[in-house]
Amino acid sequence: MEKLINDIHSGLKIRDCDEDYNSKIKNIPIYKIISNLFEQLDINQIFSYLEDRNLMSALINYLMDINSNWQYYSDEHGINHSFRVLLFSLYLASVKNLSIEDISILIEGAKYHDIGRHNDTTDSSHGRRGARKLTAILPVNTSNLNIIQAIVELHSIEDSNYDTIVRKYNISCPDKFKILYSILKDADALDRVRLSMDYDY
Numbered sequence: 001m002e003k004l005i006n007d008i009h010s011g012l013k014i015r016d017c018d019e020d021y022n023s024k025i026k027n028i029p030i031y032k033i034i035s036n037l038f039e040q041l042d043i044n045q046i047f048s049y050l051e052d053r054n055l056m057s058a059l060i061n062y063l064m065d066i067n068s069n070w071q072y073y074s075d076e077h078g079i080n081h082s083f084r085v086l087l088f089s090l091y092l093a094s095v096k097n098l099s100i101e102d103i104s105i106l107i108e109g110a111k112y113h114d115i116g117r118h119n120d121t122t123d124s125s126h127g128r129r130g131a132r133k134l135t136a137i138l139p140v141n142t143s144n145l146n147i148i149q150a151i152v153e154l155h156s157i158e159d160s161n162y163d164t165i166v167r168k169y170n171i172s173c174p175d176k177f178k179i180l181y182s183i184l185k186d187a188d189a190l191d192r193v194r195l196s197m198d199y200d201y
Contacts, residue, residue, distance in 0.1 A: 046091050059090055062107050070137050072117040081191055086110040088187035102180060105144045109151040109184050112137060116152075127156030146170060151181040155188060 050056050063083055071079040089110040093103045115137070116129030131149035138145060150169035154161065162178070171177045 046087065050091060050094065053094055055090060055094060059087065062086055062090065062111070066111045067137060070112060070115045070133065072114050074117070074120055076120040077114045077117050082111055082114060084191040085113060085184075085187045088190045089183055092183045092187055096179065096183065098179070098183075101144075102176065105147050106151070106180050106183055108138065108142075108148045109155070109180070110187060113152050113155050113184060113188060116156075124157050127153040130156075147177060147180065150177060151184050154181045155185050 047056070050059055063086060066079065066082060066086070068079050071082060074081075086107060089106050090103065093106050098106070112130060112134060114126065114130065115133050116126040116131070117123065118126070118129075131153040134145065134149050134152060138148070142148070146169040150165050150171055153169075154165045162181075165171075166174050166177065
């Protein structure tokens with residue numbers, strides 16, 4: 001398990017941002033909460049933060065629970081990306097003081113957010129395909145399955161589709177849902193835009 005954490009840690013590096021990116025991130029909801037994270041992301045601080053809140057064992061359990069058979073096979077959007085998105089999701093959820101139930105929903109979404117991928121290019125349909133696949137992965141009686149499917153579908157499309165997704169999945173608490181999908185989208189962007197393995201995206 002320690003090796004798993006070390007692999008995640010060593011696989012991350014900060015990527016430089018151009019001015020255009022820096023101006024765009026001001027519109028990301030979570031930016032207002034942890035703006036210093038966008039200035040310089042220190043993965044050791046994230047691990048320390050989670051450890052101080054007794055969340056490291058939960059992180060390890062979540063990581064070990066990912067069904068790798070359903071992950072898209074890729075260096076960019078494969079299981080290592082899912083590991084990092086899960087890490088960032090847990091961190092952001094903790095910063096936002098989400099309930100255990102909400103964290104569980106978010107983590108399931110983070111684990112499988114890219115299972116609908118067929119390629120590493122821009123693909124706004126992969127969230128919809130992934131949401132459909134979730135019914136084959138998660139037990140039928142999974143509580144909040146509709147919310148997990150909704151955040152997976154919405155993470156890959158424009159935010160303007162929010163109301164459509166809320167209706168499609170019969171989301172009864174849209175305010176809570178908005179927080180969950182925003183965190184997943186931000187966690188995905190942290191890995192996709194800010195971080196990489198030892199190659200360029």
